[in-house]
Amino acid sequence: MAEVILIAAICCYTGITVLNILNSGIHGLGLAAAGACLTVLFALQILHSQPGARRAPARRRALTLGLQVLVTYLPLVAFEAQWGAMAGFLAGSLLLLLPPRPGWILYGLVGVSMLVPPVVGGRSVLDSAYLVQTTLLTGLVIFGLARLSDLVRVLHESRDEVARAAVTRERLRFARDLHDLLGYSLSAIQLKGELIHRLIAANPEMAKQEIEDVLAISRQSLADVRRVASGYRDLSLKEEIGSARSVLSAAEVETVTDVRIGSVSSPVDTVLATVLREAVTNVLRHSRATYCGITAVEEDGLMTLSILNDGVVEGYCDSSPHSGSGLGNLELRLRAVGGELTIDRGSADAFRLVARAPAHGELLAGADGPMEDEAAWMTV
Numbered sequence: 001m002a003e004v005i006l007i008a009a010i011c012c013y014t015g016i017t018v019l020n021i022l023n024s025g026i027h028g029l030g031l032a033a034a035g036a037c038l039t040v041l042f043a044l045q046i047l048h049s050q051p052g053a054r055r056a057p058a059r060r061r062a063l064t065l066g067l068q069v070l071v072t073y074l075p076l077v078a079f080e081a082q083w084g085a086m087a088g089f090l091a092g093s094l095l096l097l098l099p100p101r102p103g104w105i106l107y108g109l110v111g112v113s114m115l116v117p118p119v120v121g122g123r124s125v126l127d128s129a130y131l132v133q134t135t136l137l138t139g140l141v142i143f144g145l146a147r148l149s150d151l152v153r154v155l156h157e158s159r160d161e162v163a164r165a166a167v168t169r170e171r172l173r174f175a176r177d178l179h180d181l182l183g184y185s186l187s188a189i190q191l192k193g194e195l196i197h198r199l200i201a202a203n204p205e206m207a208k209q210e211i212e213d214v215l216a217i218s219r220q221s222l223a224d225v226r227r228v229a230s231g232y233r234d235l236s237l238k239e240e241i242g243s244a245r246s247v248l249s250a251a252e253v254e255t256v257t258d259v260r261i262g263s264v265s266s267p268v269d270t271v272l273a274t275v276l277r278e279a280v281t282n283v284l285r286h287s288r289a290t291y292c293g294i295t296a297v298e299e300d301g302l303m304t305l306s307i308l309n310d311g312v313v314e315g316y317c318d319s320s321p322h323s324g325s326g327l328g329n330l331e332l333r334l335r336a337v338g339g340e341l342t343i344d345r346g347s348a349d350a351f352r353l354v355a356r357a358p359a360h361g362e363l364l365a366g367a368d369g370p371m372e373d374e375a376a377w378m379t380v
Contacts (some may be wrong), residue, residue: 002149006049009145013085014042018080030078037071041086044068044118048093049146051153061097066095071295072111080117087114088138095143111136176329178225184277187284188247189214195250213246234266234373235273237305241294244280251284253309254291259283265360272296272305275341275355279307282353287327298359303339305355312351330355337361 019252021034028171035348044064055062072090091110114135118128141220192214199207220243241257248255276294283289288312296305331341338356 002145002152005147006142006149007046008041009141009279010045010049010298013088013142014038017083017085020085021079024079024082026079030107034079034083037075038086039073041068044294045089045093045142048096049142049149051150052107056080056097059109065093076117078123080120083117085134085138087111087135089142091139092133092142092146096146097138104114107136107139110139116283133262170380176332182224184247184281185217185224187281188243189221191247191251191284192217196223213250216248216258217243229252235270235277236272237261237264237276238297240273240276241296244294245274247280248283248292253289254282254313256293258293258295258297260297260299261303263359264298264303265362267337268303268339268357268359268361271339271357272303272355274333275305275353278327279353281309281319283307283309290296301359303357303359306352307352307354310349310351312345312349324345 017038021031026034042066047064048068068090071088075086087110091107094106094110097103098106100378111132114131115128118124118131126196177343192210196210196214199210236260238261241259245255245257280292283292290310291308291310293308294306296303298304321328326341327341334341334355334357337356338361342354344352344354
């Protein structure tokens with residue numbers, strides 16, 4: 001629509017000049033020459049008003065502007081003031097194709113140059129002022145409409161980019177949540193499955209109890225998947241600590257906990273619970289731990305979660321073909337609530353992961369919260 005309005009304005013200004021020439025009584029070759037010049041000016045103005053015309057090669061811009069100068073000023077000799085409106089096209093083209101400083105200077109000079117035809121033709125001062133004002137106004141209208149058309153195009157392209165970015169963010173959010181939430185559950189199910197396999201013959205009752213734990217973990221995993229899909233991912237750190245004790249115990253890892261948690265905001269509680277899940281998953285998959293210490297303390301408005309294990313093996317690499325990138329995900333989550341993640345390798349076989357965050361922190365502005373991402377994804 002913006003381009004149609006621009007073309008309509010150029011046609012109208014050209015039509016005004018046609019009417020002026022016809023009204024002046026010019027016939028024959030003079031009228032044909034005027035028609036040819038008007039056609040060239042119309043084509044040049046359409047070309048100069050195209051999006052990205054300023055980024056054309058300098059040589060081509062100089063050539064087309066030079067041609068426009070000729071077909072603007074030469075007909076003034078024959079048609080005088082009746083041709084004056086076409087100088088407005090030149091003024092607009094100078095603003096569109098040149099850098100701001102020289103463009104505006106030359107724009108003003110074109111307007112001032114329109115004082116000459118009325119003086120040569122013996123017209124009044126009012127006619128001179130009218131011609132200057134018409135030229136400058138025409139140039140501004142052409143420049144403004146051309147820029148508007150270009151900005152509308154850029155706006156549509158930007159909207160498409162925002163939509164694509166929203167889809168990309170939602171995909172990353174979904175993948176990150178699946179990794180952080182299900183990695184722990186699947187590792188626990190695998191571990192307990194191996195334990196059940198060993199216990200079936202030796203201790204059926206204990207095997208039955210472990211099967212019940214597997215069923216509970218699998219039900220929780222299903223609930224996690226549904227929360228990820230719907231955008232709601234609230235977790236409880238206290239509940240996750242209890243679940244971690246059970247899983248680590250099944251893996252024959254001695255677990256010591258120190259839990260002193262006061263009032264914690266839901267976003268921070270969820271992030272720290274996710275940190276604990278990923279840390280326990282790493283203990284099960286990436287280490288040979290026999291001991292794991294879990295400390296969760298709230299003090300002076302600061303929540304600190306520390307997970308220490310003694311199972312680091314030099315050169316150990318997970319045999320899974322997809323080992324994941326959980327620690328990177330956790331750093332992003334903690335930054336989103338104003339927290340930080342630190343890793344400490346104390347002795348040769350010790351590994352400590354510490355997460356700190358304000359106890360009553362909320363998602364920072366610009367962080368990709370669940371509902372914002374979900375709404376953007378659904379909109380797209």
